[in-house]
Amino acid sequence: MDIKLKKYSHSVITKIIVFIIAILCFTGILRAFVEVEILNDGEFGSVVEGDYLESRAYVLENEALIGDLTRILGEYKNEEHILSGKTISQDEWRSVEENLYSEFRNQSRSYSPELSEEENFKKFKEEYADTLSQENDQLIREDLREFHLLLQNIEDSDLMFFASDGTNVFKNSTKTEKEQFENYPSYMLFEGYKRVFYPKETEENEHLHLITEQMDELDTGNTVVYVAFPEELLDLKTEEWQENKAIAGKNAYQVFVFLAGFILSFFYLVLIIGRKSFKDQELHLHPADKLYNDIKIVLCTMLIVFWVALVDDVFENIEKMIIPITIPFAALGLVLILSLVKHFKNRTLFKHTLIFTLIHNLVKFIGDVYQSGSTGVKTVLLVIGYPIVIALTFFMFPVTIGLAAWFAFKKIKTFNSIQSGVERIKEGNLHHRIEAGEKGEFSRLAANINSITDGLKKAVDNELKSERLKTELITNVSHDIRNPLTSIITYVDLLKDEKDPSKAKDYIEVLDQKSKRLKILAEDLFEATKASSGNIPVHFEKIDVVSLITQGLGEVNDKVELLDLDIKLSYPREKVYITADGKLLWRSIENLLSNIFKYALKSSRVYISIEELGSEILLTFKNISASELNISADELMERFKRGDESRSSQGSGLGLSIAKSLIEIQKGKFNIQIDGDLFKALIYLPKHIPGNE
Incomplete structure (x- = not known):
């Protein structure tokens, strides 16, 4: 049995047959691609549409x-x-x-x-x-x-x-x-x-x-x-698409079959090439294998270039010419590749190259002469060899000098550009960008300087914004606290001199309202500071976000009915779970709903949607504002900013800021968008992964 296997597996006839199968399969793959992608202007993706x-x-x-x-x-x-x-x-x-x-x-x-x-x-x-x-x-x-x-x-x-x-x-x-x-x-x-x-x-x-x-x-x-x-x-387009889909389906099947045939045949050729049997340890090279490997690689590259050029020339008749053009090119290319495989098996892939041979022989010749000769021979070799080397490279002298001068000029020009850019940045122009080409040390240096400039500009912008926010914070806190505090002082003075019990009772009710308002402002300010500092403990758990929102909407149903709002809730059919802190998440959502109740247009619709985005869950809240939103989304996210610039509403202006901070400490993202009078809040939270409880 082993003799029969040896007789047929490595025979010349078997190799020729498998070689022909590999060429035909490779040609069939190219023909299928040409028919779908070029002749019918289609794509294989239409098969699954x-x-x-x-x-x-x-x-x-x-x-x-x-x-x-x-x-x-x-x-x-x-x-x-x-x-x-x-x-x-x-x-x-x-x-x-x-x-x-x-x-x-x-x-x-x-x-x-x-x-x-x-x-x-x-x-x-x-x-x-x-x-x-x-x-x-x-x-x-x-x-x-x-x-x-x-x-x-x-x-x-x-x-x-x-x-x-x-x-x-x-x-x-x-x-x-x-x-x-x-x-x-x-x-x-x-x-x-x-x-x-x-x-x-x-x-x-x-x-x-x-x-x-x-x-x-x-x-x-x-x-x-x-x-x-x-x-x-x-x-017409539907008919064309159906025709292309039919062609793509047929050719996709052919590509699969031909690709399987080519892989099997090529693997078989790689396995048996250069051997006379599976137990044969000697690699047998033929006269064609004496061609240097680097020349073979150059020939393979030239074959690809010539094939592309010929296909381009016969583009109008490519359907008829693709097979007769591809077969000889593929056959010659496969012969060269299999020869390279032989040398790879023989561990002579690099040694059997023209460049290696020339360098090796030259070094060997000089070494042999130098080692075998006497002191006189070595001296003569140095005296004669040095001028010969200079003479051989003399024709390149003007070129090398020109290249060196051009390279030096280019580097000096780049250095001057960087130096000039640094001077402009030093003078305060943080918007200046230094351009120094795409590669090299100077390019990396320019990129690093630009990064430093970006960091400085960002730091300056943040500092300016921080100063502005501090000023607004002091102004807004003073304004919001002064109003109830002034009322409390006024009504306390009135209460001191009031003899009428009914009026005194009214004053006390006002004092109660204003003191509660002052308490709310203090609590919101404390909560905002605590949330932004990240000092709130977070207990992550698996949460059914749909149930959380549904139950929460039930709790605020009275406010919804009072404002005649129509809540539109949309969510996936399957259960949607997230990893978050239930209390902190509901506090964030409650702030958003409170914002909607304060500023939404009465008798309007409010849209709440839940979507799966890969590893994240997106919660979207959309409503129409009752008053004009003549303020940007960035400004509205700042502390003590309200939808009404008159500051006549009962909110502290901290709701969105608190919601953002609470979402971020739960490893989520919080954004708002404004489009005309449409207010949109987006919450991105990590999707729950089973096994991470």
Whole structure:
């Protein structure tokens, strides 16, 4: 049996047959990829997609048009807007000025190191006024060119669309109303922050974020974007997608089969190559294996380049030519690779290279002559050999000198740039960035200096913010405490002289209210300080967040009914567990609900949603404010800030700050967002992992 196995397993015929199988399988893999990815403009991912409306192809069809529309509405708007220079960003213009200023500093005689940077920059602006104007015009022309290219792209689209930012309108039909687009079999409607996708299958499309991310970059104030598929186009695209899916499914199966065949055959060839049997310890090399390994690697690289070039030349007939082109290239490439495998087995992969052979022979020759010769021979060898080495490398002397000079000049220029940047930073320009190329020590030095600058700028900003917050804290605390304290003093004085028991009773009630108000302010201030310092003990446990919120809403149902609020709670069907402190979490949620009860518009809807985001759980609270929110989200998060600037409400302005601190000590994140009168609070908490109790 062993003799038969030896006879067939390592025979030349077996090797040839397996070699042919490997070549055919490799060619089959390439042919399948070409047929799907190039000839049919598809992708293998369509195999697992259930419907065209849930496919990547559907999203890409819409994304191309919506991407162009968002760029036009958000960046270019119209020709007048572009010609006014408003599309040129500050960073873009700053880069132009810095490049020209660097040229001015290195070449202009007007630049004087004795003057300050501001004075030199003023001279630069005067001397380079025409150049700066030309650069500005060039940037405008480039934006105009891009604007018209985008207009041409949307005009060529087969989709129906209407887009407007309240001033500029772009459309390819007479239909401008939402109701008109809703008559199409498939559409996407974007109005402000509202988004409608039809039919419902499109909402399940996992690639839909490619479109929504682009819309998120737009100012949603007055923006309207309607995109729809006419019925004929939808039928055509669906038919094309189904055809491509069928082709992709067939070829995916072929790729799997061919890949398995290639791996098995290639592994078998690697196993038996160079051996006459499984027990054979000697590696047998053929005359073709004498070719140096580094030359083989170069040949393999050239084969890949030539194959790509030939495929590109016959691109129009690639379906017919891919097999006859690939087979000879794959066969020759596999022969070279198997030869390299032989040398790897023989441990001569590096030793059998042309470079190693030349260096080894040269060193060996010189060593042999030097070691075997007498003192006279060694002297002659040094006297003759040194001039020979100089003569052999003399032709490179101008090149090496030029390269050395260029390298030195480049390094000196980079060093001067860093030195100049450090001077500007030292003078107080913390916004200056030092550019020193992409690699090298100077680049790392510039990056470190920029990091220090960023740290200084952040520290300065934090210090300024801290000083401002301290001032506001003192002002707001004084204001909030003074009011009830003044009332208490006033009514105590009145109570001293009041003889009427009924009036005295009223004064006492006022005193009771004001003292309780003062107590609430003191407790909130104490709790805020304690929460921000992290001195509150935290007991982590497994919490059913849906049950927690449901029970909590039941406790505050009286306030909900009093304000006629409609609570909309949405959550996953399955149980959702988090790791947190139940008491601290409810205190945070209670603060948010209290904030909603104080500032929400009466008889409005309040949305509370619970979502799973991988390893996190997101809790979102949304409500419409009764008063105008003319304040940023960052300002609203500061202590003693209220939704009403008049400070007429009963809140201390510490609710959101306390909620944020309590969430953070539970290893969560707390953010708020403001969109017009829409107030949104987001709480991210770690999802409970079984086994971590």
